[in-house]
Amino acid sequence: MIKRLLTICAATILLAACETASTDSNEVVGSSSGTSSASGAAASASSNTSSTSNMASDSASSASSASSAGGSSSIGSIKSPDELLAKVGSTVYFDYDQSTLTAEAQATLDRQAAFLKASPSFRITIEGHCDERGTREYNLALGDRRASAVRDYLVAKGINASRLSTISYGKERPSVGGSNETSYSLNRRSISKID
Amino acid sequence: MLKIYFLICLLFTSLISSASNSQTTRIKITDGQVARIPIAIADFTGPDGTPTAEGRQISKIISDDLRNSGLFAPVDTAAFINPPSSPDITPNFDNWSPLGVEGLIIGSAYFDDENVLQLEFKLWDVVTQKALTEGGGSAAPAGLRRIAHKVADFVYVEFTGDKKYFDTKIVYISESGPQDKRIKRLAIMDQDGHNHRFLTSGRDLVLTPRFSPTAHEIAYLNYFNDEPNIYLFQIATGQTEKLGSFPGMTFAPRFHPDGNKLIMSLAKDGSTNIFEMDLLTRDTRQLTNTVHIDTAPSYSPDGNNIVFESDRDGRQQLFIMDRDGSNVERISYNKGRYATPVWSPRGDVIAFTKMMGGEFFIGIMRTDGSGERLLARGFLVEAPTWAPNGRVLMYYKQEKFKEDGSGGKTSLHKIDITGFNEIIVNTPADASDPAWSPLLGSKP
Numbered sequence: 274m275i276k277r278l279l280t281i282c283a284a285t286i287l288l289a290a291c292e293t294a295s296t297d298s299n300e301v302v303g304s305s306s307g308t309s310s311a312s313g314a315a316a317s318a319s320s321n322t323s324s325t326s327n328m329a330s331d332s333a334s335s336a337s338s339a340s341s342a343g344g345s346s347s348i349g350s351i352k353s354p355d356e357l358l359a360k361v362g363s364t365v366y367f368d369y370d371q372s373t374l375t376a377e378a379q380a381t382l383d384r385q386a387a388f389l390k391a392s393p394s395f396r397i398t399i400e401g402h403c404d405e406r407g408t409r410e411y412n413l414a415l416g417d418r419r420a421s422a423v424r425d426y427l428v429a430k431g432i433n434a435s436r437l438s439t440i441s442y443g444k445e446r447p448s449v450g451g452s453n454e455t456s457y458s459l460n461r462r463s464i465s466k467i468d
Numbered sequence: 469m470l471k472i473y474f475l476i477c478l479l480f481t482s483l484i485s486s487a488s489n490s491q492t493t494r495i496k497i498t499d500g501q502v503a504r505i506p507i508a509i510a511d512f513t514g515p516d517g518t519p520t521a522e523g524r525q526i527s528k529i530i531s532d533d534l535r536n537s538g539l540f541a542p543v544d545t546a547a548f549i550n551p552p553s554s555p556d557i558t559p560n561f562d563n564w565s566p567l568g569v570e571g572l573i574i575g576s577a578y579f580d581d582e583n584v585l586q587l588e589f590k591l592w593d594v595v596t597q598k599a600l601t602e603g604g605g606s607a608a609p610a611g612l613r614r615i616a617h618k619v620a621d622f623v624y625v626e627f628t629g630d631k632k633y634f635d636t637k638i639v640y641i642s643e644s645g646p647q648d649k650r651i652k653r654l655a656i657m658d659q660d661g662h663n664h665r666f667l668t669s670g671r672d673l674v675l676t677p678r679f680s681p682t683a684h685e686i687a688y689l690n691y692f693n694d695e696p697n698i699y700l701f702q703i704a705t706g707q708t709e710k711l712g713s714f715p716g717m718t719f720a721p722r723f724h725p726d727g728n729k730l731i732m733s734l735a736k737d738g739s740t741n742i743f744e745m746d747l748l749t750r751d752t753r754q755l756t757n758t759v760h761i762d763t764a765p766s767y768s769p770d771g772n773n774i775v776f777e778s779d780r781d782g783r784q785q786l787f788i789m790d791r792d793g794s795n796v797e798r799i800s801y802n803k804g805r806y807a808t809p810v811w812s813p814r815g816d817v818i819a820f821t822k823m824m825g826g827e828f829f830i831g832i833m834r835t836d837g838s839g840e841r842l843l844a845r846g847f848l849v850e851a852p853t854w855a856p857n858g859r860v861l862m863y864y865k866q867e868k869f870k871e872d873g874s875g876g877k878t879s880l881h882k883i884d885i886t887g888f889n890e891i892i893v894n895t896p897a898d899a900s901d902p903a904w905s906p907l908l909g910s911k912p
Contacts, residue, residue, distance in 0.1 A: 405848065406823075408784075408821050409676060409850065410676065410777075411807055413720075414733065417738060421738030425738075440694060442673075445673060447648050450646070450869055451647075451870060452870075452875075
């Protein structure tokens with residue numbers, strides 16, 4: 274129990290460090306690529322669709338509560354592990370039919386790796402997701418490819434593979450509603466969740 | 469003329485005598501338009517020579533089957549003058565030729581003292597004034613719809629020269645709820661949408677069901693315990709069983725035509741390859757070995773070849789290989805991406821989903837990739853499945869979702885492979901991933 278508390282404290286301190294480094298909360302949502310249209314879409318969707326998207330509203334609420342707590346690392350602001358991970362950035366985005374990690378995705382995963390190193394008792398499951406513009410079986414395979422790309426990156430950053438599992442949901446679990454390019458860009462993603 | 473008898477017991481169906489000797493195809497196709505065969509189906513009568521309630525129901529089932537095939541135009545019974553009171557009576561053709569019908573079905577159907585349905589029918593050629601086929605059988609009350617489908621099958625075979633397909637079932641995924649929390653359930657129904665039944669509760673995500681060659685089992689993808697794997701569902705008992713234990717996700721199952729083997733994909737470490745499982749020994753062997761995505765495999769009807777999709781050349785394309793994984797050859801070379809290939813039960817063509825220019829299509833091509841024809845298109849059409857006669861395809865169609873997650877109507881459709889008669893298949897809720905059963909009662 275004490276060890277667990279220490280772990281969370283460590284994670285909280287790490288978070289505070291991340292927060293000072295990050296310029297705004299936009300990178301919690303992230304963006305799918307370096308192209309301006311995709312990152313613009315992601316940013317606009319983060320403000321427009323937060324009511325319909327669990328992921329987006331979770332990020333938003335954790336971000337706002339974190340900012341209200343300010344720089345204080347008081348023990349009273351302990352969050353759930355998933356909230357902490359969401360603050361670090363649990364979601365990375367992919368281009369259409371791609372599993373390559375963009376610079377922004379890598380930056381998010383670098384923070385995930387630091388988080389996992391600081392919290393060695395946590396294990397995570399990486400979910401791979403796709404937009405609806407592919408066939409069902411292929412998207413199941415593509416979701417596996419995306420989740421595996423994230424796992425491989427974290428392993429390369431020193432996280433033990435035994436702490437990481439993957440699952441693909443293909444196009445079955447979009448986070449953002451609608452059949453349009455904005456929702457597609459936000460649904461092509463991986464989410465890391467603490468087991 | 470053939471005399472055909474069939475019997476439907478509580479669960480099982482046996483054909484005492486069957487097969488038609490008629491190879492006359494009367495379907496005329498001109499400029500893509502099919503001239504439907506006008507046909508009259510009299511209400512089936514009871515022992516007293518007047519139509520019975522069950523007889524009217526049976527006539528309607530036959531009429532609906534034939535009309536929905538797109539190849540027949542059943543004439544309204546109100547136009548009939550003096551239909552014969554029994555299939556034993558030769559009709560007065562002077563009453564029928566003015567209706568312009570080519571075929572006339574006369575039958576009797578009633579429940580006897582032991583509540584067994586007794587049915588006889590005779591199919592007449594109104595032009596030559598000769599009987600083409602006749603038959604009969606009996607069924608428990610629950611078998612009424614099946615026995616009617618069997619009569620419709622005989623009429624269909626007699627006039628089209630194609631094989632029958634009305635006495636079949638569809639397994640599919642019933643969908644409900646918002647886009648991000650979609651509830652998906654395994655469901656089964658007759659080919660015409662009747663006798664609908666849910667097979668799973670919706671607690672676990674389920675996808676891509678496929679019938680075994682006996683139509684007694686269904687292989688499908690089940691997210692039980694958040695561990696996606698192929699499961700086997702026994703329709704009679706409701707028993708489910710996980711198929712094997714693998715270091716990754718197994719999905720995209722299809723049975724070998726002999727029913728003893730199953731082909732599937734295994735996704736592991738970002739690569740997806742094709743495996744075959746012996747269902748008796750549960751041994752598996754790997755057929756492809758790539759770092760790419762090889763999926764959606766489907767056997768040829770003789771079981772000796774496999775068609776599948778792969779992105780090994782960059783984007784999804786169709787490939788054929790021998791059953792042991794050798795002699796891989798790409799067959800799709802036209803514009804666009806090709807997916808979900810399914811070998812026709814006739815063996816001559818392969819149905820597929822195609823993505824091109826932001827649209828989805830259902831199409832067919834010959835097994836060497838030539839002769840591509842696109843039959844249906846939409847924002848999202850996917851997952852063709854063949855009627856056992858290789859003449860009709862079913863698939864699902866999804867409309868666009870609105871931003872609040874509503875909309876996105878998803879429904880089953882079927883279409884004649886000549887590309888006409890696209891019709892919706894009615895389901896109680898949204899529906900996707902259809903799989904057409906083999907003829908009921910058939911053996912591998």
